[in-house]
Every structure is written in structure tokens, then in C-alpha cells.
Amino acid sequence: MKRKIMNYMDQALELEASDAKELLDMYIETLNEHCTKLEAAVAAADFNEIRRLTHSLTGCSGNVGAEEIVDAVRDVNSAAKIPSAEACSAAMIRLEELRLKLNE
Amino acid sequence: MPEKIKVLAVDDEKFNLILLRGCLKSDMYDITGCTNAVDALQEFKKQYFDVLLLDVLMPGIDGFELRKLIREIDAERPIIFLTALVDDINTTMLNQISWDPYTYYLNKSFSKKLLSSKIEQAVGVHRSRKTADAYSRKLEDEMALAGDIQKILLPAWCVVDSKTMMGAYYAPSGKVSGDLYEFLHISGGKYLLFIGDIAGHGMQAALYMAAMQSVLKVIIARGNVTPHELLNHLNEFFCSELCANTYMTCLAAIIDFDANKISVQSAGHPGLIGCSRLKENTWRIGDDSRGGPPVGWFESTKYSPEDTTEATFPDDTLIVGYTDGLIDACTRDNQTMNESELFELIGVLSLSSDAATFPYRLGVSLGQLGYDQSPDDVCVVAVQKNTADGVTFHNKVILPKLSMVSSTAIEFAGIIQNTRNDMELATKIEILLYEYLNNVIIHGSEGTRGPREPIYVAMAVNEKEISVRGLDRGKVWDMAGSYQPAPQPLNEPTFGRGIQIIREITDHVTHGCYNGLNETVFSIKLG
Numbered sequence: 242m243k244r245k246i247m248n249y250m251d252q253a254l255e256l257e258a259s260d261a262k263e264l265l266d267m268y269i270e271t272l273n274e275h276c277t278k279l280e281a282a283v284a285a286a287d288f289n290e291i292r293r294l295t296h297s298l299t300g301c302s303g304n305v306g307a308e309e310i311v312d313a314v315r316d317v318n319s320a321a322k323i324p325s326a327e328a329c330s331a332a333m334i335r336l337e338e339l340r341l342k343l344n345e
Numbered sequence: 346m347p348e349k350i351k352v353l354a355v356d357d358e359k360f361n362l363i364l365l366r367g368c369l370k371s372d373m374y375d376i377t378g379c380t381n382a383v384d385a386l387q388e389f390k391k392q393y394f395d396v397l398l399l400d401v402l403m404p405g406i407d408g409f410e411l412r413k414l415i416r417e418i419d420a421e422r423p424i425i426f427l428t429a430l431v432d433d434i435n436t437t438m439l440n441q442i443s444w445d446p447y448t449y450y451l452n453k454s455f456s457k458k459l460l461s462s463k464i465e466q467a468v469g470v471h472r473s474r475k476t477a478d479a480y481s482r483k484l485e486d487e488m489a490l491a492g493d494i495q496k497i498l499l500p501a502w503c504v505v506d507s508k509t510m511m512g513a514y515y516a517p518s519g520k521v522s523g524d525l526y527e528f529l530h531i532s533g534g535k536y537l538l539f540i541g542d543i544a545g546h547g548m549q550a551a552l553y554m555a556a557m558q559s560v561l562k563v564i565i566a567r568g569n570v571t572p573h574e575l576l577n578h579l580n581e582f583f584c585s586e587l588c589a590n591t592y593m594t595c596l597a598a599i600i601d602f603d604a605n606k607i608s609v610q611s612a613g614h615p616g617l618i619g620c621s622r623l624k625e626n627t628w629r630i631g632d633d634s635r636g637g638p639p640v641g642w643f644e645s646t647k648y649s650p651e652d653t654t655e656a657t658f659p660d661d662t663l664i665v666g667y668t669d670g671l672i673d674a675c676t677r678d679n680q681t682m683n684e685s686e687l688f689e690l691i692g693v694l695s696l697s698s699d700a701a702t703f704p705y706r707l708g709v710s711l712g713q714l715g716y717d718q719s720p721d722d723v724c725v726v727a728v729q730k731n732t733a734d735g736v737t738f739h740n741k742v743i744l745p746k747l748s749m750v751s752s753t754a755i756e757f758a759g760i761i762q763n764t765r766n767d768m769e770l771a772t773k774i775e776i777l778l779y780e781y782l783n784n785v786i787i788h789g790s791e792g793t794r795g796p797r798e799p800i801y802v803a804m805a806v807n808e809k810e811i812s813v814r815g816l817d818r819g820k821v822w823d824m825a826g827s828y829q830p831a832p833q834p835l836n837e838p839t840f841g842r843g844i845q846i847i848r849e850i851t852d853h854v855t856h857g858c859y860n861g862l863n864e865t866v867f868s869i870k871l872g
């Protein structure tokens with residue numbers, strides 16, 4: 242997935258390699274922070290906060306071409322719109338898997 | 346090298362700002378980032394940005410609210426919304442984005458090419474519009490200057506000498522006009538009255554007007570000419586030297602105010618109208634069917650003396666000429682006045698007007714009758730003999746210069762002293778004129794542009810009172826209409842300490858305003 246994001250930043254955003262690497266690290270850091278906050282919001286069934294965080298994460302992820310993460314985040318967002326804590330928790334599993342994969 | 350584009354990017358997510366900065370890293374862009382609307386607004390007030398990139402959803406003030414605040418400062422600065430809401434986009438959001446014509450939209454998963462091209466499109470359109478606006482303003486300024494130059498080429502709105510009085514109302518449909526008029530002393534009691542109308546409007550007509558107005562003076566300066574000779578000279582100049590692709594209807598009249606004779610020839614132009622105020626009679630001077638084609642139609646045209654109308658007129662005649670813009674004046678439902686109605690109106694108005702006020706009062710009357718839409722340039726000229734009408738015994742036109750005030754006041758006061766041997770009255774007249782003229786000259790032209798207009802002053806007397814009449818084309822000289830002197834409460838003067846002094850001196854003041862001409866009459870009781 243890292244390679245896919247790097248390719249996107251190279252081809253679509255035409256970033257210099259050093260900038261792209263730096264931005265990938267920053268993106269992962271942002272993703273980690275948002276996921277931590279999302280976990281807490283899901284646990285508290287704070288659906289407004291879930292929607293705000295998922296919107297923000299969709300933007301960041303879309304910007305770097307992380308499509309799989311965008312899809313996973315949208316699932317969490319859709320669950321928050323129901324609103325269903327259970328559905329949010331279920332959707333978070335896929336997001337967490339992707340986050341860990343990206344952190345490898 | 347293209348001008349650098351200054352970008353203000355606003356997103357509560359720092360990562361997105363850093364990404365934008367990386368993405369737009371080049372000599373072409375200068376990016377400032379803000380993570381909230383308050384900071385963004387401060388930055389926007391501090392420095393100029395060519396474009397704003399706004400996130401829609403932000404805590405506190407969101408993107409749409411921020412745009413509203415920006416629009417209070419600048420209605421047209423381009424804004425590009427970058428949002429990840431593409432899947433949630435609905436009619437409400439589309440409406441929110443699109444109601445503002447200077448707002449653009451881009452989905453967050455843009456490519457550099459797409460982002461750059463959107464920014465360049467928005468900034469390009471805005472810069473082009475600004476350039477076009479600046480050019481348009483420059484053109485407007487130049488047109489206004491051209492209008493001022495036209496006024497300088499024309500005679501003043503009022504001309505008075507020992508034999509004649511002329512008044513002219515000249516109203517371009519835009520900033521400049523294709524109409525022209527001239528009133529020139531030739532010799533003895535002879536004067537040339539010329540009225541012309543270049544076909545078309547705008548700058549082209551105005552340039553031809555300026556050329557014709559100048560050549561007219563040159564032809565007259567060469568010496569005595571007759572109407573048909575003048576038209577032949579003008580036609581030759583128009584066709585051979587000016588090579589104009591248009592034409593001019595016009596009318597040339599030589600008026601001999603000593604012999605009360607007029608020679609007039611028309612080149613496709615509405616004829617002159619004569620009005621005798623004593624006989625309450627109105628007539629056309631000459632036959633409209635006589636004369637030649639408009640100047641410029643045919644190079645071969647020869648205007649002949651046989652087509653010149655010779656006529657006589659009584660002493661009290663008011664001679665009125667006009668361009669067809671007057672006839673074209675229409676009501677809101679596009680009705681125009683027919684010529685017989687106009688003829689009748691001119692006759693009625695002439696009974697209570699002199700040459701100076703007539704052209705202006707005619708405009709007011711047309712407006713009162715509902716003919717207040719003027720698609721064409723309008724020019725109305727009236728001339729009359731400057732003979733004593735039984736009461737007016739001194740009149741003159743003065744330049745609107747402070748240096749003229751004292752000499753004029755002293756001149757009028759001197760006449761009173763010499764004719765009535767009344768020092769107190771002479772002093773009143775001197776102070777009255779001093780204060781009135783100072784007011785008009787100092788305050789009347791405040792905030793106005795263009796050449797300053799001369800002021801007409803006349804003094805009249807009858808058994809009961811002496812009156813001083815002033816005509817000026819400055820701002821409305823507000824004496825609150827008519828008033829009676831103390832002990833009735835006085836209205837607050839609108840400007841100038843002189844108004845209070847004038848009220849102390851005079852017994853009655855009336856004021857009228859006709860299409861930008863102020864008429865003020867001050868009366869002082871005698872005995």
C-alpha cells in the first residue's frame with residue numbers, strides 16, 4: 242500500500258521523492274492519531290465526533306491516493322450516520338487492519 | 346515570466362496544508378496556510394491573495410461561512426472549495442457552492458495538474474476581469490474628458506452682449522455628443538446661428554462634431570459668408586478632407602439684429618421656430634421642405650442661394666432651434682411628441698421665458714409631460730434681441746472667477762447710484778451680488794468636474810421693487826424655494842454665511858431649478 246501511495250504522490254501530485262517520503266510519514270502519523278481518536282469516539286458512541294474525524298481522514302487519505310483507507314473510513318462514516326455503534330465497531334476492524342499494514 | 350499567484354489555503358487538517366504546499370511547490374505559487382477561519386480572515390485583510398483554497402467542513406466557522414465573511418470584503422476574489430464530501434454532495438451543497446459566480450469546486454483526491462489548472466483558470470478569469478474593468482474605467486474617464494473638451498469647443502450655455510442674448514441646453518445621451526451649435530458675432534448686428542447633428546452616437550460622432558465645430562470657426566474667421574456658402578464649405582470639408590463615413594444634418598442662419606432680418610438654410614435639419622411674446626404668435630421660420638440634403642451625403646451637392654429663406658421678425662422674437670433628439674424624447678411606453686404639440690409647447694413657454702432660460706424650461710416641460718426618455722443627444726438653442734424689455738436695464742454674463750465678483754458687484758451698484766442716486770440701495774445691491782456670486786462660485790461647483798460654467802446676472806426695476814436675477818449651472822443653490830423675510834422663522838442656510846446676509850438685505854427671494862439651471866430672483870422693495 243505504501244508503494245501505491247508513493248506512486249500516487251509521484252505521478253498525480255508530482256511531488257519530489259524526498260517530499261513524498263516525508264509526506265507519507267506525516268500521513269501515517271495523522272492516520273494513527275485519527276484512528277486513536279476514532280476508537281475512543283466509537284467506544285463513547287459519539288457519532289458527531291466519528292463523522293467529523295472520518296470526514297477529515299477521508300480528505301487526507303483521498304489527497305494521497307490511499308483508496309482502500311478512504312473506502313474503510315467511509316464505511317465507518319456510513320455506520321455513524323445510521324447511527325450504530327455496533328456497525329461502527331465492525332467497520333473499524335477493516336480500518337485498523339489497513340492502518341497496521343501501513344505501519345509495517 | 347508570468348505573475349506569481351498568491352494562494353491562501355485554509356484547512357483544519359495541517360497535513361492537507363503541508364500536502365498542498367508540496368504539491369504547489371514552484372516559483373509560480375506563493376502559499377500561505379491557515380488552520381482556521383479566524384486566522385484566514387486576518388491574513389486576508391493583511392495581504393493580497395489571488396485565490397483562496399477552502400476546506401468546507403471545519404470546526405467553528407466553516408468554509409461557507411468564511412466565504413460569506415470574505416465576500417463582505419471582496420465580492421469577486423476567486424475561491425476554490427476543496428472537499429472530501431463528494432459522495433455526500435447534494436442539491437443544498439451544490440447551491441451553496443454555485444450561488445457565488447466566483448466560486449469553484451475541486452474534489453479532495455485531485456492531481457497536481459487538475460489543481461494547478463483550476464487555480465490558473467480562477468485567477469486568469471479574475472485577472473482578465475480586473476484588467477477589463479480597469480480598461481473600462483480608463484475609457485470612461487477618457488470619454489468624460491472628451492465630453493469636457495466638447496463643452497470647451499462650444500459657446501457657453503449663455504452669451505449676452507449689447508445686441509443679443511443666447512441660451513443653449515446641450516445634453517449628450519452618453520458622456521459625449523454628436524450635436525453641435527455655434528453662435529458667433531460676424532459684424533455689426535449680424536450673427537451666425539448654427540445647429541448641427543452628426544448621425545450616430547458616441548465617440549465617433551463626438552470626434553466629427555469636434556472637427557466640424559473647429560472648421561466652422563475657421564470659415565467664419567475668413568469673413569462674411571452666407572448660409573449656402575457656409576454649407577458648401579462644410580460639405581467640401583466633410584467629404585474631401587474628413588472623408589467621413591457619416592453625415593450631418595444642420596442649419597445655418599445669419600441673423601441681423603439691427604435690421605431684424607434672418608437668412609436661413611437647412612441641410613436636412615428641423616427648421617427654426619419664431620415666437621413673438623407680445624403678439625403671442627409662434628411660426629416656423631422658412632419652409633422645412635426647402636434646403637439641401639444633409640452635409641456629407643454627396644460630395645457633388647451644391648447648396649444654392651435659392652434655397653435660403655429670407656424673413657423678418659419683430660423685436661421681441663425668440664428664435665428657437667433644436668436637434669431631433671428633442672423630438673425623439675419619448676415616454677416610458679415609447680410615445681414621442683408630435684411636431685405640432687412641440688410647436689404649441691414652445692409657443693406657450695416662450696411667453697414666460699427669455700433666451701437664457703427657455704432651452705432649460707423646455708426640457709423640464711417635456712419631462713413633466715412624460716417625455717423623459719432621451720435616447721439621442723439633445724441640443725436646444727434660443728436667441729433673442731437684448732433690448733430693454735421695459736424693466737430689465739442691465740445684464741451680463743460673468744466668468745465664474747472670484748476675481749470677477751467685486752468688479753461685477755461694483756458695476757451693478759454703480760448703475761443704481763447713477764440712475765437713482767440712492768447710496769443705500771446701491772450698497773445693498775453691491776453686498777447682495779457679492780454674497781450671491783461668492784456662494785455660487787465657491788460652493789456651486791463643489792464636487793463637479795469639467796469646465797466651470799459662466800453666471801448670468803440681470804437687474805430689473807419697476808415702480809415697486811428692484812430685482813436681481815441670477816442664473817447659474819452649479820449645484821442647486823438652496824434658498825429653500827421662496828421665503829419671506831423676518832419675523833418669519835428662517836430656514837437654516839445650506840451653505841455659506843452669505844445666505845443670512847442676503848436674507849437681511851432682500852424682501853423676497855424665489856428660486857427655481859430647470860434641468861440643471863438655477864434661477865434665483867432677489868427682490869428689494871423701493872421707497
